[in-house]
Amino acid sequence: MSDTTNKSNQDSILKKPLSRRDVLRLAGTGGLGLLLGGGSIGGILAAQNKKKAVASPIDAAHTVPFYGQHQAGVVTPSQNFIYFASFDVTTKERNSLKKLFQAWTEASVAMTEGAMVGTDNHNLNLPPSDTGEAAGLTPARCTITFGAGPSLFDSRFGLQSKRPPNFKDLPAFSSEQLEPEWCGGDLVVQVCADDLQVAFHAIRNLVRIARGTAVLRWTQEGFQRTGQADPAAGTPRNLLGFKDGTGNPDVKDSKLMNNVVWAQSSDGASWMSGGTYMAVRRVRMRIEIWDRSSLRDQEATFGRYRDSGAPLGSKQEFDPVDLKSAGEDGKLHIPANSHMALTKGDGSVQLLRRSYSYSGGINLKTGQLDAGLLFISFQRDIKQFVTIQERLAKSDKLNEYTVHVGSAIFACFPGVSKGGYIGDTLL
């Protein structure tokens, strides 16, 4: 190849990063062939003009804005995939942490708009700044949500005084069997998208940007039923075959969200105002045991009918849940130790669940499929999660069929304004 000079020129000409779709369109029209085939400067300019002619505005149908009062990926309607990543910070310099947050912000803005990361994507002498596997793909409603674990507030970065009230590692719960490889982390990055390749691309590029500053601690991919354009498919089912998420609070009710999900300035950590606290539990399902249980036991475990998702004793999925309703024999329709009854309790404590199923090959201990739920909830105060989880850990009938093997909590930053960066209210 003898077009290095041309490529450098081209790079200085094309300062604005090409969107991933533009790259595709140029390739389709032959414009990119000119760009890449070592054509003359004239050819490159022609291609650039062609780019202007075909460049499209942001693909609104597939784009969730990165900037805003709150981070995206919390009340955003669930995308079909998650790529969850927990990081440990390796630098001891607060300024390096700030630079990481700034670089992550810049890359996240690009990726959530479907643009290439960075500008060095056509210089033959350099590693491309974008790893390329999402070229030509839409943003797929990609959201990237950032937060800090309790350990970030230790002495390393002088953030002790910023630790929010109640924001410390979770208490031990009676039935959990935590495995260290699925726990904790200084930082979290939750990528959600309707395309798993787009989600992978985002995490991979963020890991690459973090090199020297932070390293992966644990990751988990997850999915819900995908490729189902028919909205009648309704509430997704978990891998135990039951609808999951029916009882979630309404994300369109902003007053409710301020009450349940978003940290308020009066909550004791003003830098978290507009942020939210995330609880993550990796819940392994004992599917081989579940699969040997009768339908009656299964429905009694959840407190809902398997097919319709309706509360036991009711007819429709969204019928109001009456925990006191009983049959003619006086027996409660919804057993008191069912997952739904214990989750709901007296209804005074709520949280927003945003979970995904996972499946990760064979569990070497059991020889069975290792599958389960990456439980994620967002709440204004981590106490909300603790209150409900203590009830569940104590007597949930579902505990026969599940085991919590991973756990983490994070303070997810408030939203970012243009010109700002993630965590700028903290650092």
Add this chain to the structure above:
Amino acid sequence: MSDTTNKSNQDSILKKPLSRRDVLRLAGTGGLGLLLGGGSIGGILAAQNKKKAVASPIDAAHTVPFYGQHQAGVVTPSQNFIYFASFDVTTKERNSLKKLFQAWTEASVAMTEGAMVGTDNHNLNLPPSDTGEAAGLTPARCTITFGAGPSLFDSRFGLQSKRPPNFKDLPAFSSEQLEPEWCGGDLVVQVCADDLQVAFHAIRNLVRIARGTAVLRWTQEGFQRTGQADPAAGTPRNLLGFKDGTGNPDVKDSKLMNNVVWAQSSDGASWMSGGTYMAVRRVRMRIEIWDRSSLRDQEATFGRYRDSGAPLGSKQEFDPVDLKSAGEDGKLHIPANSHMALTKGDGSVQLLRRSYSYSGGINLKTGQLDAGLLFISFQRDIKQFVTIQERLAKSDKLNEYTVHVGSAIFACFPGVSKGGYIGDTLL
């Protein structure tokens, strides 16, 4: 719950399994509420009539027929997900193996049509025969492809004389670093679908059916860019950012497929006529090294431009590949040790690639993302794969960035006729 009797009656009434979409429709209209809420027999019959009224024919847009001259999932246009599973047979009875194949066939027909597995899905006293997580979902173009590994032709089942010519474990290749947990297997089940939850559901139910007869040996999920309705997205990219699959033979050319992919009756194992041989390689990518390589090196490694996918020196992705074309300086455009040049060779040996990307959390050895390619190819004779892989193993420039850690081959059975079962020409 006091409606056990009704449920049993209902089950005997509804002998034909409900399709997964029917279940959804009944739930939506309240019909299923009647079914499940413990209504009278009259109510059940009313619901059944409603079922008849709303039951839909097979969802052709999302259905790939299971029966046919060849198994589906070979020349079928690639779905977005794969769930690959290798099994070891634990029974020593040939008849148990036959029963497994028959039960797998029955379940596969149901699942690829979007029906529930089995008929015991509403009897409160029994574990449901379908695990339920795909209820309400379309078949998502699900295909389920079965085959036998070389080890099935040992002395256990008296199949020694049926072993096809050349069908023995692969020779060692110079650059591979195989790990036993990703190798081999008596049987293979390749599930592909446009919905990962549908694919998981299929594997899980087949594993469940196999209990006592066969156990999982290894599994791998994979994906390609998903949720991208725009066909302009074109050839999928691998996780190194390059288009992968451009040079595949045309699956619509049935003469070519008979020459390249489908075993012929004259090939020495008449029971395999219409079947095909599958080669599987789990190829880990050293993405951290790749990501530090210049664009020039990356393009020279594949022999194609990253953006357009065009052969080096050409303009368009599907331009003919001329391995002898050189620049003014006499240097070949496409390096002789590039992946494309070595794969193509003199063009006399072809195979059909049908690979997927995979990503499986953190590689504990490197702390990096464990990601790569689940390479799968189909060919009329496994020799085709060996010929090409020997060239690649020796001098492929891509070997700097990848390592083969898993390997298996399988004889994938001919297609199944109605009334038959997978492998019926063998057993």
